[in-house]
Amino acid sequence: MKFAFFIFRKFIASNRNSRFLNLISGIAISGIALGVATLIIALSVISGFEKTLTLKLTDIDSHIRVYSFDKDLPYIDNAISVIDSICNPYIDYSSPFLSKLALISYKNRKDGVTVKGIINQKYLNRIKQNITEGSFGLNKSNKLILGKTLAQKLLLKVGDNVTLFALKNDEIPSPDNLPNIEKFKVAAIFESGIAEYDASIAFTDISSAQNLFSMPDSYNGIDVKLNDISKADSLTLLIRKQLRYPYYARSVFELHKNIFTWISLQKKPIPIILGLIIIVAVFNIVGTLLLMVIERTHEVGVLKSFGTKKRQIVQIFLLQGFYLALIGTLAGNIVAIILMEIQTKFNIIKVPASVYFVTRVPFDFSYEIFLVVSAITLLLALLASIIPSIISSKINPVTALRFD
Secondary structure, three states, X not given: OXXXXXXXXXXXXXXXXXXXXXXXXXXXXXXXXXXXXXXXXXXXXXXXXXXXXXXXXXXXXXXXXXXXOOOOOOOHHHHHHHHHHHHOOOEEEEEEEEEEEEEEEEOOEEEEEEEEEEOOHHHHHHHXXXXXXXXXXXXXXXXXXXXXXXXXXXXXXXXXXXXXXXXXXXXXXXXXXXXXXXXXXXXXXXXXXXXXXXXXXXXXXXXXXXXXXXXXXXXXXXXXXXXXXXXXXXXXXXXXXXXXXXXXXXXHHHHOHHHHHHHHHHHOHHHHHHHHXXXXXXXXXXXXXHHHHHXXXXXXXXXXXXXXXXXXXXXXXXXHHHHHHHHHHHHHHHHHHHHHHHHHHHOOOOOOHHHHOOOOOOOXXXXXXXXXXXXXXXXXXXXXXXXXXXXXXXXOHHHHHHOO
């Protein structure tokens, strides 16, 4: 192998004096680099979408949500105790809430909104991570945290007073059943990056929500936050078995099934399609090495006339192929990192939040993606180098020495 490596280095050094070999080597390296960069960026975006959406959804939502088919949840303390015992040791917290639809009005502008009354400080802390303006505390009555999209639609800013209209007893308003009307102050504005939430949810403390909906000391749901989201589906099934009607549990993957199904569908075909790009790029090496074999026919003949074995000739050209693939792979990794950093910093490619659920292209700078793509590329390149390497080893030295 030392001899093969020595000759390989001599070939590399002499290649610099050949414009033709430099050109075809550059084309092969560029093809591999573009293929590697494209595959890394695509997989990073897909993985980034999944991780970002999961994180954002669980910042505002919960891993498991327990609903009531009735107006409110009966025996709330007993239900929380059962949930805590089922989810132990994976539970972070479980918290009751009251959430219903209302109409929000500011000056002459109106819109529908889901008002959610919360009681748990840990849950509020997660919401606070997304607050862009103002501040909020659970001890403040008739204060709201609004989504940025909703605030912009109603031309609201922190400190403005709004009016909330809510149905009384979930019945259509009439002279005998007037709607509940409450004044609230916009205390903070949040931006989760999920268009659905930023445009339709408002948070308040549990007491203010109970007063607004005329449901004193009542709750209609329980948020369950886990320290391991991978357990969400299995624990949801256990909760369903233990808590019967009117309780019903759903995991975050069920609550947002359309989003996670969309991500799953994206993950299936893209690696195959982009993998073909890598294969095409790698097979450039076959053509490149075959041309190198033609260019090096005379040198191969000289080596064989001095007693160089076929195995050593094969090793020389395998090293050539691996060298081209290595340079192309490293260049592809660098290009991918540069492009992702540019997009992350300057947000050149705009993403419509109403379609993709996020406001920026999310990237997952995972070492696993870079290592897997690089390893597969190098392996395919090595395999692709076998054919021209074997051809080079079968060159007749007498014919090769006559070759010009």
